[in-house]
Amino acid sequence: MPILAPTVTHLKQLYASLFSRRTQKLVILYTTDVHGHLYPYDYVRGTESRVGLARAATIIEQYRKKYPHLILLDNGDFLQGSPMTYYYNFINTNDVHPVARAMNALHYQAVSVGNHDIEQGPDVYLRVRKQTRFPWLSANGERKPRGTFFQPYTIREVEGIRVAILGMTTPAIPLWLEPDLYPGITWKDMLTATRHWFTYLKEKKHADVVIGLFHAGVHPNAGTPGWPEGLPEENPCLQIAEAIPQLDVILGGHEHRIFNTHEEGDADRPVDRPLVMMAGSHGRYVGVVTLHLKKEQNTWVVTDKWGHLERVAGQPAHPKIVNILRPYHREVLHYVSSIIGHLEAPLSSRLSRLMDTPFLDFIHQMQFHFTGADLSLAASFDAHFELKPGPIRIKDVYGVYKYENYLYVVEMTGAQFKEHLEWSSQYFHTVDPERFIPDDFINHDFMGFNFDTGEGVDYEIDVTRPVGHRIQNLRLQKSGEPLQPDTVYRVAVNSYRAQQLRQRFHCPVVWKSNKEVRDLMVEYIQQLGTVRPTCNFNWKIVPEWVVEQFIKRRMLAKP
Known part of the structure; x- marks a missing residue:
């Protein structure tokens, strides 16, 4: 029987198995609370907008050229907050939604569900979810008799590293929204849900890295005057970080503030504690997280981590996103210009x-x-x-x-x-x-x-x-x-x-x-x-x- 000569592909696979890299650099980018600010235009003031997704896209693409395997995420509240999203949520419901068009074009890999996304009602968020090419995550939005309404997590494999993204939604939704906006969903305490899913992802799904994509903030409200008894904490990100220090990253939001526990220049940043970040709102910042990993006994271990916020103001709008959104913009501009x-x-x-x-x-x-x-x-x-x-x-x-x-x-x-x-x-x-x-x-x-x-x-x-x-x-x-x-x-x-x-x-x-x-x-x-x-x-x-x-x-x- 003749011996077949190895192909180039076989040689590459053999080389990779023998001399695979023992260290890796993983880059995660995320936006949060964009609130429909897609096109670089302020419809209320009638002027150009210096922030928003079209300008954030320029930063995203710059990083993608340098790190082609980066992970791009959004932390919710993208469906509400501008005349553009309102118009395509409730008036023109036939065209593909501009949120879906823009985020698909930027190749987002997962989003968490925010309270203002739920506020638009199931007719809207289920329609737009069908039009997107990435999973919508919310592990604490449970439905009877069991399971979750949205997908609880997704796993991305990057250069051999199994990265789990766990989504959560602030469970204070019943404080603001009628149940008919989330039929069949019960919003559970985030800390309890995170404990369960973190263990599951590590033990059953063999995740090397676990990222919490949490539509919630860092400033607790439970126990403050007027907070209803028995309602779970609205903003438990720091509590979760304290209780589950093995979590690698918590990407927060909801509060429209900026926050970062692991500044790049801080020599004392703790590697054994979760990096907790909030990247503002309305496309003012892109959050950037960098993880260094080392392979030890066939397991990837995070050896260093840091984060920083890229300011969007001053960036040019990305022409690809502008071209996609321009027809939507023209239709919305005609609508909002009507004299009443x-x-x-x-x-x-x-x-x-x-x-x-x-x-x-x-x-x-x-x-x-x-x-x-x-x-x-x-x-x-x-x-x-x-x-x-x-x-x-x-x-x-x-x-x-x-x-x-x-x-x-x-x-x-x-x-x-x-x-x-x-x-x-x-x-x-x-x-x-x-x-x-x-x-x-x-x-x-x-x-x-x-x-x-x-x-x-x-x-x-x-x-x-x-x-x-x-x-x-x-x-x-x-x-x-x-x-x-x-x-x-x-x-x-x-x-x-x-x-x-x-x-x-x-x-x-x-x-x-x-x-x-x-x-x-x-x-x-x-x-x-x-x-x-x-x-x-x-x-x-x-x-x-x-x-x-x-x-x-x-x-x-x-x-």
């Missing part, structure tokens, strides 16, 4: 978290118009919105109200209404009148969009008092009588806040709109024809000099 009314005087949100303003009162007036409620609760979602007198276009409504909420009416007692205003006042730190430091006035651990203001009542927020004792002189506007603790009032709120109030106070919902708040706002403006902003100054912060000094300090700080 006229504004007689300026409308600004800049001071709306410090005092009552026409901006806030416009939202309250709209909520009263459609509900006939006794009281109203509303917050400023963007503290930098400005609208000059002139035509009002659909894009301007996105500036006033950027979330896909519905309008609800809940029943609350006077005591519950007051307690909620107290909870909202956490937005301010307690002021010592003897040594007020303006830069320390705002509590940045309490998200500004949670600072609700009340309408239908007059009241003061005394920031020299601790939370729980700040709301003073709370009276009904119409009668001037004190708000009665046991009297039940009908309160207009958005669906996000209604769900929180149901969790905290078990407030019954007695009315729901069949349109989103933004659509109601468009209808309201069209009915008015001309919007004449007014303000009744029904609430204020006391002592008033605190706000005066804070504003003065902020103005002096401007360049």
